[in-house]
């Protein structure tokens with residue numbers, strides 16, 4: 001589903017974020033991407049979204065080489081990927097509900113469908129009461145959950161979450177992880193970049209560890225730390 | 229994908245409300261530029277109108293010999309009317325010439341008493357489409373047999389006036405074009421600043437899968453609305469100001485041929501509003517484009 005073939009990403013002249021990364025994620029898999037701050041997790045996410053181009057190597061998503069996608073077809077590529085951004089990336093002039101609705105509007109869905117779906121999704125992430133608030137009226141964790149709701153409201157085949165529980169209390173974190181697990185069970189490929197050791201250890205999913213831009217570990221049922 | 233006009237209009241309206249200050253700036257800039265442009269258009273239209281009015285008054289007068297038979301006069305008239313340079317030929321008979329003199333001297337009617345109409349000469353007043361052709365027409369009339377003393381035309385005046393008219397009109401046109409260029413730059417700059425402030429939003433829209441067109445449309449509608457509003461205000465002020473000026477000039481400057489017909493009001497309205505709207509659309513289109521490369 002997602003393939004990195006010998007991918008290197010250098011920012012500017014000499015800031016190496018990814019160093020010859022090879023990774024294959026199969027359809028329907030649930031993968032944790034772990035590693036210290038600055039190890040290159042977000043860079044991988046941005047490459048998958050074609051927000052950035054790799055300096056070397058190639059990436060394929062759903063069998064399509066990203067470098068072969070013309071500018072005008074990039075939106076279609078991105079609509080197949082729901083993404084929870086590390087910095088949320090909510091639109092400041094839209095309420096929580098409008099932010100979630102926007103992801104459906106870009107795909108040209110009917111207003112009626114949007115009006116039904118958005119409240120359901122917001123309820124699911126526990127934000128039913130905050131639907132009409134603007135991002136600057138929401139706490140960090142609440143904004144994060146709006147971002148999560150927006151990412152999977154369109155039921156994309158791929159869901160990427162960059163640090164989805166970073167601002168959440170333990171109870172809410174467990175709720176979000178259960179949600180991601182359920183989304184994965186209905187067939188969605190899920191990639192979660194995280195520092196959340198507890199979560200990774202509890203869920204026992206495939207773990208890919210990055211260190212200094214290199215894949216240093218890839219375990220089918222791994223934990224966060226370097227154990228067996 | 230469906231073109232969701234309702235959604236785009238709501239987005240544009242909301243953005244304008246939220247960025248009210250930027251919108252006001254863009255509308256004001258457009259209004260000021262279109263106003264200056266409109267005043268430029270008016271000034272050139274009136275100057276052209278006045279110059280043409282003055283030029284029109286300059287005509288060649290050809291006097292017929294006292295003994296010329298009516299048939300010969302008619303033939304000469306028809307001949308001259310056929311010249312391509314000639315716009316209009318007005319025949320002034322001896323009687324009419326006398327009446328004119330009487331009108332001029334109406335204060336002292338005793339001067340005219342017992343005057344014989346025979347002392348007046350019949351003539352034709354030849355108006356030219358272009359005053360610059362007076363030499364050529366006079367030459368033809370000489371060939372027709374009119375002697376120099378029977379031809380009356382202010383040749384020097386005409387060619388000088390003609391030259392000045394040309395310079396003034398070209399200077400005014402150049403100034404109008406400069407205004408137009410300055411307006412385009414100022415208005416699109418105002419739009420660019422307002423869009424620059426929202427480049428992060430554009431980036432986010434693109435990252436969640438919006439196409440270029442989807443992101444751009446509300447911005448373009450916003451530019452259109454701002455251009456339309458600013459230009460309409462300015463155009464109405466221009467047209468109103470023109471009406472006031474024509475009325476004032478009619479009273480205060482009776483000898484200057486300022487005429488309301490020199491300005492096609494409807495055309496000015498349409499041109500000014502179209503300029504504002506086009507700059508609004510093109511300016512926002514180009515400004516957004518720079519941030520769509522995400």
Ligand SMILES: Nc1ncnc2c1ncn2[C@@H]1O[C@H](COP(=O)(O)OP(=O)(O)OP(=O)(O)O)[C@@H](O)[C@H]1O
Nearest residue numbers: 011012015016017036037038039040041042043044
């Ligand atoms: N725009 C940029 N320009 C230059 N260097 C960058 C840029 N973005 C990231 N980097 C560098 O690339 C490396 C990887 O960054 P990345 O954001 O992928 O890390 P991360 O694993 O997501 O970290 P974190 O867990 O803190 O989010 C870091 O050393 C960072 O300094």
Ligand SMILES: [Mg+2]
Nearest residue numbers: 041042086162
């Ligand atoms: Mg990161």
